[in-house]
Every structure is written in structure tokens, then in C-alpha cells.
Amino acid sequence: MDASILGAAGEAFSLLLDPFRLMMLGAGVLMGLFLGLVPGIGGLAGMALLLPFTFTMDPYTAFAMLLGMAAVVGTSDTIPAVMFGVPGTAGAQATIMDGNPMAKRGEAGRALSAAFTASLIGGLVGALILALTIPILRPLMLHIGSPELLAFSVLGITMVAVLSGSAPMRGIVAAGLGVMLSMIGADPQTGTLRWTMGTFYLWDGLPIVPMVLGLFALPELADLAIRRRSIAGDSNIDTRSGMWTGFKDVIANKWLTVRCGALGAGLGAIPGMGSAVVDWIAYGHALQSVKGAGKTFGKGDVRGVIAPESANNSITAGALVPTIAFGVPGSAAMAILLSVFLIHGLVPGPEMLNDNLSVTYTMVWSIAIANILGAGICFLFSGQLAKIAILRYTLILPAVLTFVYIGAFQASRNWGDLYALLAFGVLGWTMKQLRWPRPPLILGFVLGALIERYLFISVTRYGLDWLARPMVMILLFAGFLVLAGPVLRHLRDHGWFHGIARKIGMPRFRARDLFYVLVFGLIAYMMSIAAGWSWGARVGPLTVGWVTLTVCALSFANQTLTRGFSETQSKDGELPAELHMDTTTDYSDLPLGVVLQRALAFIGYLFGFMASMAVIGLIPTVPLFIAVFMWFEGRENWKLILGQALVLTVAVYVVFDRLLGIPWPRTLLGQWFPHLSFLPSV
């Protein structure tokens, strides 16, 4: 590193010390922390909201505020993930796996503190990597063409093998379904509208936010409603002691933290590879590399919190790489940041790496300072936050559910978001109960679209020659290794092919096998529609469809044919060590009838919320829903009910109506009585 670079870095630091710039950076951090906290709303919404304010600022200040905001969303999104099992943004999904079980055990303080510390270190590692690689960014990026991006995506999707736990075939089916869902919308090759069901909503594809909230948030909330207890149950909660333990956990796992920080920055630099998959890949990496992870992950292992939290904070720095070096946005939020470059007459590309190097380094410093500030603020409150775990579910559930609804709706501001939320909620809950791994579905959804896109480009341009490019070969070989490990281990545990053959007996069917039939039927139905499309539009869906159907049938056969053997075995008390890739909920103390009754009641509340939203609008629905839920579920006293209803309604109104200016859907009440439209959201 030569002196001019160090000089630029130093100059950049002194530029940022200007009080106004620091203040704007701080404002961005507060905004980012808040947006991370609200489920489903993240850096993208923040960028859109703050963009107009930056028109009048100088570029240093504008970037300090925007990056300050974007950098810390991944810090605070941990809080709802750990406390409620509800991801604050798509980047916090993997944190739920171990963070939420820790909270249920009374270790929320430890989980939060470990997460914030890991976020801080991950964020700093990301900023450091960006700072060090700036001089070589452009030449490096010029070697990454479509074939290399394809190979990265393939490597990412091999993580499905790791993230499926003991159910690799069900994992592949879930991933296949995810890939097929990612192909919804206008196809780039032929323009065919694939599975859009005649709506504009699906034209640009299914948005990921309602999907993530449906798959992960609603099932946890349903469990809360069914168990009818506080999150931590009767466990003692740790506040002060837990915070210290969590900090020590990260220090004890410092290399895991640094590795995952580097992983997040590296993957964040690949356009399209957003935080929704990076956290899972980091989690998968920890699962593979940490000793004994197979036995403890998913049951409240702090290392399962550290890995994704470190990775999801370094993404912002990584995503800046292609933005700065080439003006290719690494994520949707970066696309907005890019417009700030242009408004201020800054041109991404070589100029940012020489003439405007000081601007580039203020970005690096902004990210670093924001991470310190964000983690510090979260740390201060984590002791208090941990106490949420002992609150009654009737206090927590209506508030969180309201935000989940708004978060999902904010995705594309369309009723379709809410239908998608509900559909994925049912799917997620079913998968969780029947022990189907959910992470592969997300991985397939994000990476499937990228793979189809880059495969078409690579093959059209290079035929099969792209396979011979050195970086492609290395990446594909790495993917093979990721895949081979778990598959071989799985076969070995089952005694190779002889062992598996020995377990085959007469098929035994259970009611839960019906889910196979449903999945099989759905995929077959989607394929029957796809069969009528032109070659370019159908080749991807049909290939993935046939593979998924085959694996689905094999998995079904495996389940039913070996059931006789495994049931005898479990009767004899020889339970094989199983890694279930998900959080588990134990309803064994509740009779089945009660579980079903409460599940139905919960679905009733979900529909009730949407119906009320259609009739009287979202904002009037908030107090109504809170009052109904708290009274009928918990007979809370009216003072408490009115207090909570008022506070939440005002909060929703100020933040979402005034600040974010969300255009609410038209309501029946507004159509019947147009003069009522002065009421917010009616």
C-alpha cells in the first residue's frame, strides 16, 4: 500500500470528523437500527426514504448518512429474530435457528450480546477488506464474467446439502420448489409471463420479503399463540451475566467471526447474492467447520448466532465493491446509492479509485463508524430487551403481528404481498411441523433465478467453453466438495447401500405423507402449464421440475419403505443421532385437539386482520385488532389494552403513513363513504 492511499484514507477520516457529517451519520445509524427492528423493512426502504434528503448535501455527508443507515440494519435485525423468531430483515433468518432457542431457554441476553459483538466485528472486517482491496478492485472484477457468476451461484446452492440436515432429499425438493418459484414472472429470454396467474403483481417475480416473513415469522408467532406462554416460558432470564458471556463467546470464536465476516463481504460483492442467502451460507459454513456442530446447532448454540450475524453486517461493504468499481449495483439498496453518485457528479469506475479516492475512503470510514455506533447502542439496551422474553404472549403477539403485516405489505405495496405472506405462512408452519428443512427453499429461490440467467448468457455466448475457464473450474470443484461431504457422511451413517437396502420393508403410510402428495401435485401442475411455453421459457422450469419430482418420489419411497425399520428401532430405544435443520416446538404437553383448535383460531385472526384492512383500512385495524386479541385471548384489563392500542396506532401512523408515506390500498369504507377518506389509510 503506497503513501497516497494512506493519505487518502487519512484525509477521508478528517473529512468525516466534521460535526454536521457525524451528526448525519448518527441520524442514519438511528434510522437503520429502527428499520432493522421492524420485520421485513430494511436498508432498501431506508435508502428510498432518505434519498431526497441527500440532494442538498455534499457527497461526503450524503454517503455518511446512507451508508450509516445501511450498515447497521444487520445489527438490530437480530433483536426480533432472537426474541420472537421473527427475522427483522431477510438477513436475520439464520440467526433465528439458534438465537430463538437461546431466548426460549432464558439466554436472550447472551444471544443478543454475542450477536451485537459479532455484528460489530463482521462489519469492521468488511470495511477493512474493502479498504485493502480498493486498489485492485477493477482488475479483479474484470475477471469475473457471467460464467464466474454462474459458478459462484452454483457453489452457493450446493450449501443446500449442508442446510438440509438429516433430510437431504427433502432439502432438494424444497430447493427445487424454491427455484421454480423464482422463475415466476416475465422470463428474460422470451418474455413469456411464467405463472403470473394474469396479475401484474407477479410480473416482476415474487418479492422475497413476504416469502421470508411467511416462512419464518408466522410459524413462530403461531407457536406462541398455540403454547400461550411467554417466550422464555418459566426459565430464568439472564441480563447482565448473559451480556458478558455473549461477549466472551465471540472472543472464544474469533476466527469463526472473522471468517464469516470475510465470507459476507466476498459474497456481498456478487450482484444478486443478497443478505437473504449470505446468512444461510455463513450458517452452513459454521455447521461444517465447527466441531460438534451437528449435535448442537439448531438447539441454541451461540456459534450458530455468531456466524450469520458477522456475515450479514459485512455485506454492505462487499456490495459497495461493484458499485464503486463499475457502477454495477451489488444489491437493490446499492442501486439507489448509485443514483446519489450520479446526482453529485461522481462517476463510479476508475475515478473513484484515484481522483476521488478520498470519497471512497469516507465510505469505508462511514461503514466502520456506523458499526461501532450501532453495536454500542444495541449493546446498551440488550439487557432491557432480554426482558421481553418474560412478557405474556397477549402483549407481544398483536404488536409483532401488526408489524409483520406492514413489513410484508411494504414489499410491493400490493394486496398480493399479504396473500403471499399468508400462503407462505401456512407452508412454513407445515414444513416446520413435518420436519422439512426451510432454508433450502430460500436458497433455491434466490440462487435459482441467478443460475438460470447466467447459464443462458454463458451458453449463448461461449457454448460449452465456459466450463474450461480456470476460476469456473475451481469454484465448481469447491461446490463438489461441499456437496460430497454431507452426502458421503449420510450414506456412511446409514451403512452404505447394503445398510439402506436392509432397512427396506413393507411400506407404512402416515397422514403426514400427504404433504408429499401436495408438493408433488403442485410441481406437476406448474410443469403442465410450463409445457405450453416456447423452448427458452420452459427448458429451465421443466428440467428443475423433473429433478424435483424424481427426488420427491424417492424421498417418499424412502420414508414409507423404511418406516417399519425405524419405528422398531425407536421402540428399542436406539434413536439415531439426527440433525434437524430447524427450530423445534414441543407441543407434547398439549392434546392434539387443543393444538388444532388454537392453530385455527390463529388463522382466524390472520384472516380477520386482512378482512378488517380491506373494509376499514390498515391504521384503524391496528387498535381494533389489538383490543380484540388482548381481550378475547387474555382478558387483559382495559387500561392496558387501550394504552397499547393507542401507542401502537400512533407509532404506525407516524412511521408508516407520515414518514414512509406508504400508499395504502383502497378500502370498502372509503368507497362507500368517500368523505371519510380524511382518516389515514381509509
Place this chain on the structure above:
Amino acid sequence: MLAAIQNRVRGRQRCLIAATIVAAGAATSLAATSALADGVEEFYSGKTITIYVGFGPGGGYDLYGRLAADFLGDHIPGNPNVIVENMPGAGGRMAAQYLYSVAPQDGTALSVIVQSVAMDSALGTIPGDVDASQFSGIGRLTANYELGLAWHEAPAKTFEDAKNVDVPFASTGAGSASHFVPRMLNDIEGTRFQVIAGYEGTAAASIALEQGEVDAMMIGIAGLRASRPSWIENNLFNVLWQLSNTPHPDFADVPAVGQLGETEEEKQMLRLVAGAADVGRSLVAPPNVPEERIEALRRAFDAMVADPEFIATATERNQELDTISGEELQAVIEGQMNVSGDAVERVRSYVTAD
């Protein structure tokens, strides 16, 4: 030729002159409409006008929408508040359909309409039977010439060269101009563009061009100046064609797609797809808005683009201006839609799914 692009000052002078002429026109017509102005002022006072943008925040449509939102209200009688609302979806068509059939028709809804609106409407690719000639043009902020350009190391240096060698051409995807224009040129003019679809936006295509993954791509002049000035300074590309009906003054020698074609039908086809350049970033109002309010909005637009503060702000934000009045915009859109049924059908086969 390339040096000419750098001469941005000259471009600004042009638009200043244009703005002055427009302002003079506005002054005379204002007197005629003063009688109606009272009603208009009463209507707009205390109201909020929403400019719908069919694309996400930060894009060209969005930035021009925000630029107009910051100034337009000051020039409308009653000084309404003007805000921007992003309604991304289906390549801008969702907002077009919304403006046509859902948005209030009282003059409180406007849109920076998708530039291909006339062609989309003629082809019927906007669901809901949108007839673009029913929109009222309020004014054009800038034209948007798109260039088909080849990398300097590519064998094809001119349009004629592209008829003799294969030219791998980056496209964002089926249904976009970068997909159907080169294919139409192949069939009509005998060029040999190999369209490779799937690049996510012009930025991704630009890096593929620098890497040599493709030899050519399509990019707007404004975007090129703002985001790739080093390409211009270092002569890193050759322009093969431009998507417009008349050549841009800086590229007088480059074939304009709208002037190509042998038969009358071919000419109509190419004119239809090239029309987007003339719409560029324009403000339109929904159908059936009371005439006096359209008049007020058009005159407000004219006054806005003559406002030195507006021009200074556009310059500061690096947004180029090439304005025309609402009446002229209306004529542009209606003229573009005047195409024979056979030509429309042939264009459709390139634009919609096969």
C-alpha cells in the same frame, strides 16, 4: 464526433434558448386564460399533486419526477404540494395502467410516463386497453436517445461493418428495446447482431462490454455521459446506430433507426420503435381531466422549465434538459400511434413473447 459529446455547455445553451421561446409563448397564452385561472387556483390551493413514477427510486424516471416535483407546484395557481410516488412494476406499464384507469382524473395525478408508451399502446401490451393518445401531455423534460454502440476493440466499427461480422449484443431481456431493435435490424437491414439476453440493466451490460464478453450494447446518451464519461474521453466505443427518428446533432452521421427500412411497412415499423426517444422523460395527465386544469398544468410546466432556479438545479444534479411543451408532446405521441395494422402486427412479433 466524440469530442462533441463532451461539449455539454453547448447543449445547455440550446435548452436555454428553447426555454426562452417557450416562456414567451406562455406569457401570451396566460392572458387568455386568466378568467379561468380563479377556478383553477381555488381547486389546487391546499391540494397535493402526485407524480407517479413507474420505476424504483434512483432511476432516470424517478430523478426527473423528483426534479419536477421540487418546482412544478410553485408555478401552478394555488401552489399545490407536489410529491413523487414510485409504482414500479412490469417495466413501467403498471403505472401507465394505473394512471389510465385508476388515478383521479381531476388534475391531481401526473406521471413520468414510460417512454415507449405510444408503441406499447399501439401493440396493446399494457393491459386494460390503454390508449396513449387519451393521456394529456404536460411537457417533456428531456428526450432520450439510445445508442447501439460497439467496443473499440470489436471488429464492427460502423453500421455497415455489422452486416459483415457477427456482433454479440448484450440485452436486458425479451420485450426490451435492447432485445427487439437489433433483431429487427437483422431482419430488415441484414445486420448480424447476436442478441444475448439476461443482463440486469445497462450497468451489467457495460461491464460485459469492457470484459469483452459482448461486442456491443444499447445505452442512452444521458446515461452514458453521466456514468461512463471515461469511455467518451478515451474514445472507447463506436456508435453503430441510434434509436430515434432524427439523428441527434452530436451523431449526425450515424444511421437513425427511424429513417431506415426499404418498404413503407418497414419504415413504419422502425419509426414506431424509434419513437421512444422523442417521448423520453415526459409528464402526462390521465384522460378526462378538465381542460382548464390541463391548460394550467401545461403553462406551469412551461414556466417551470424557463425558471433559472430550475435550470440551475437540473445542472447541479447532472440532469440534462431538452424540453418541449405539452401541446408538442401530445402531437408526438399521437403521431407515433398513426401506424398501419400490418406494421403493428409485425412489430408485435418482435416485442411480445414468442
